[in-house]
């Protein structure tokens with residue numbers, strides 16, 4: 001069975017690289033027109049050009065997800081240019097490594113602004129715009145770190161992701177009357193730029209980077225199938241965006257090799 005999204009419009013926030021880039025590529029391959037929205041404009045535009053060169057429909061735009069107005073403007077642009085709005089993915093995120101007592105007020109605020117307000121803004125603005133079509137799929141990227149606190153740190157990062165899991169349920173209630181499904185994916189460990197940043201901090205603390213990576217995988221991930229790829233998350237997003245998932249809403253799905261089982 002093949003999943004196709006022909007003629008659908010998908011707006012993906014935080015799509016300039018990493019997991020979001022894989023989502024944009026997989027959704028474009030499935031036939032959707034993809035809006036690649038990212039804080040780093042050159043990444044959005046470069047990916048859009050790459051996809052267009054393969055014959056896909058793609059638009060690269062700059063957007064800071066901390067701003068409701070900027071998110072809403074991208075959604076408005078997608079609607080104006082394509083006449084529809086079928087899928088929104090709130091994937092933008094930043095990491096915070098510190099433990100509970102170490103995290104500064106400034107860092108807590110930054111994490112809240114991007115990870116929580118970004119997802120909140122995408123869901124609020126998205127549902128308000130999708131209501132008139134009486135259908136829609138919204139997908140958030142949370143994390144296994146949002147399932148339970150970790151001794152290793154990531155305290156306020158995990159807090160923002162736990163809040164995204166909660167808001168996914170609240171938004172699913174809001175969307176339900178209008179056939180808008182809202183779900184989240186909780187990835188495990190994927191070696192994106194985000195994990196490179198984490199490994200660099202381990203390196204600064206005197207560890208060998210590659211050993212730290214292997215040890216992290218061993219420590220967090222029970223399944224021994226090898227590294228999880230950004231595409232593994234993108235395929236779950238594709239499933240959630242498809243009619244196969246029409247009766248799934250308010251769920252947060254762990255795609256993490258067993259890192260969290262709750």
Ligand SMILES: NC(=O)c1ccc[n+]([C@@H]2O[C@H](COP(=O)([O-])OP(=O)(O)OC[C@H]3O[C@@H](n4cnc5c(N)ncnc54)[C@H](O)[C@@H]3O)[C@@H](O)[C@H]2O)c1
Nearest residue numbers: 014016017018019039064065092093143189190192193194
């Ligand atoms: N990599 C992992 O192991 C992992 C695990 C669990 C969850 N996640 C989540 O997956 C998502 C994607 O992360 P990734 O691993 O691809 O990291 P990444 O750093 O490669 O990508 C994050 C993207 O979000 C963009 N972004 C950051 N702040 C933004 C803002 N204010 N407005 C718009 N865009 C912004 C970045 O420019 C970047 O393109 C994040 O929400 C992250 O928390 C990642």
